[in-house]
Amino acid sequence: MSILQPIAIPWRNIDTVLLDMDGTLLDLHFDNYFWVDYIPRVYAESTGMPLNESQKLVERYSEQVVGSLKWYCLDYWSEKLALDIPQLKNNIADKIKFRPNAEDFLQSLNDKNKQVILATNAHPKALELKILRADFRVYFDHLSSSHDLGYPKEEQEYWKSLTRRYSLNPSRCLFIDDSIRILASAQEFGIGYLLGVEQPDSQKKARDCTPFTGISNFSQLF
Numbered sequence: 341m342s343i344l345q346p347i348a349i350p351w352r353n354i355d356t357v358l359l360d361m362d363g364t365l366l367d368l369h370f371d372n373y374f375w376v377d378y379i380p381r382v383y384a385e386s387t388g389m390p391l392n393e394s395q396k397l398v399e400r401y402s403e404q405v406v407g408s409l410k411w412y413c414l415d416y417w418s419e420k421l422a423l424d425i426p427q428l429k430n431n432i433a434d435k436i437k438f439r440p441n442a443e444d445f446l447q448s449l450n451d452k453n454k455q456v457i458l459a460t461n462a463h464p465k466a467l468e469l470k471i472l473r474a475d476f477r478v479y480f481d482h483l484s485s486s487h488d489l490g491y492p493k494e495e496q497e498y499w500k501s502l503t504r505r506y507s508l509n510p511s512r513c514l515f516i517d518d519s520i521r522i523l524a525s526a527q528e529f530g531i532g533y534l535l536g537v538e539q540p541d542s543q544k545k546a547r548d549c550t551p552f553t554g555i556s557n558f559s560q561l562f
Contacts, residue, residue, distance in 0.1 A: 347535070347553060347560045354533060355512040357449050358502075360493075361460040361467070363518030363540030365442045366474060370435040372541050375402070378432060383421055407494045407521070409487060414463040426465045436473040439542070445558035446479035457506060458483045459515070461492050461522075482506060493522045499529035516555075523552050535561075 362371050375398070384394035401420060405411045418425045449456050456479060460467060464485050471477055484502060491498035503510055514533040515526045518540035527534055536549030538556050546556060555561065 344557050344560050346562075347555060349514065349533070349561055351452060351454075353512060354454065354514045356455040356457060356506075356508055356514070358457050358459040358513055358515040358531070360515075360517040360519070360522075360537075361458060361462055361470060364516055364537050365439060365446075365458075365476065366470060367435075367437040367439055367542045368518065368540040369543045370432070370437070372544075373435060374429060374432060379421070379423070379425075379428070382423060382428060386423065407492060409461075409490075409492050412461045412463055412466075412492065413487065414465045426469065429466065429469055433469060433473050436470055437542075438474055439537075439540075439558070441558040441562075443476070443479075445561060446476060448562055450479055455481050455506075457481060457502075459486075459493065459502060459517075460484070461486045463487055493517070493519075494525050496525065496529055499526060499531070503529075520549060520552065523549075527552075 359365055362368055380395040380398050381391060383389070383398060384391045387394070389397070402411065410416045414425045417423075446456065458480050462470070462485060464487055467483065467485055477483065484505075486492050486498055489498055489501040489505070491501060499510070502508070510530040511532040513531050514535070515523070515531045516535045516537065517523050517526070518537035520536060523534050523536055534552050536552040536554040538549055538554040539546040548554065
């Protein structure tokens with residue numbers, strides 16, 4: 341077994357830790373399975389459409405709104421597909437899992453007396469479900485969905501709204517996310533410390549987070 345290299349974090353320079361949810365704290369396998377496998381199958385059954393056509397249709401719909409709030413909005417997808425998306429997510433909620441050592445890392449942040457904020461693009465209904473299955477509220481000072489701010493994390497207006505709402509000094513924030521595009525948006529805004537997640541989905545291979553430092557396991561930050 342390979343030994344994971346520890347990553348030095350200048351904790352004295354950090355007041356607030358901003359954490360993504362899906363693919364960072366929680367295994368992205370739940371969401372990937374839901375949208376790539378489960379939803380096309382359910383949609384095919386509900387419409388009588390062949391599965392391969394259903395898969396292509398859902399993929400095409402997704403490409404039309406990727407990176408926007410609609411892409412993350414369960415109400416949008418419920419209307420678009422004429423399916424009860426929140427209920428369908430609940431049907432497979434047993435797949436919601438923490439990534440390795442995520443809870444230990446959250447506890448370590450509390451022990452360091454850092455302000456901890458969940459910064460997620462997840463729709464409030466998805467956030468509610470995740471909390472029910474993997475209760476992590478106790479570790480956070482605030483739970484923030486981009487839908488409440490009006491912008492996805494891909495946009496600069498999101499960071500303006502987030503830092504203004506919680507009176508944050510961007511240069512003294514650490515942000516961890518599994519999306520390189522979102523990390524780049526945070527970097528452009530001036531978030532001081534950034535880390536990527538190399539293996540957001542436990543069922544897929546790790547990937548390079550360049551130009552950002554990537555972590556395989558939260559134990560590297562202890």
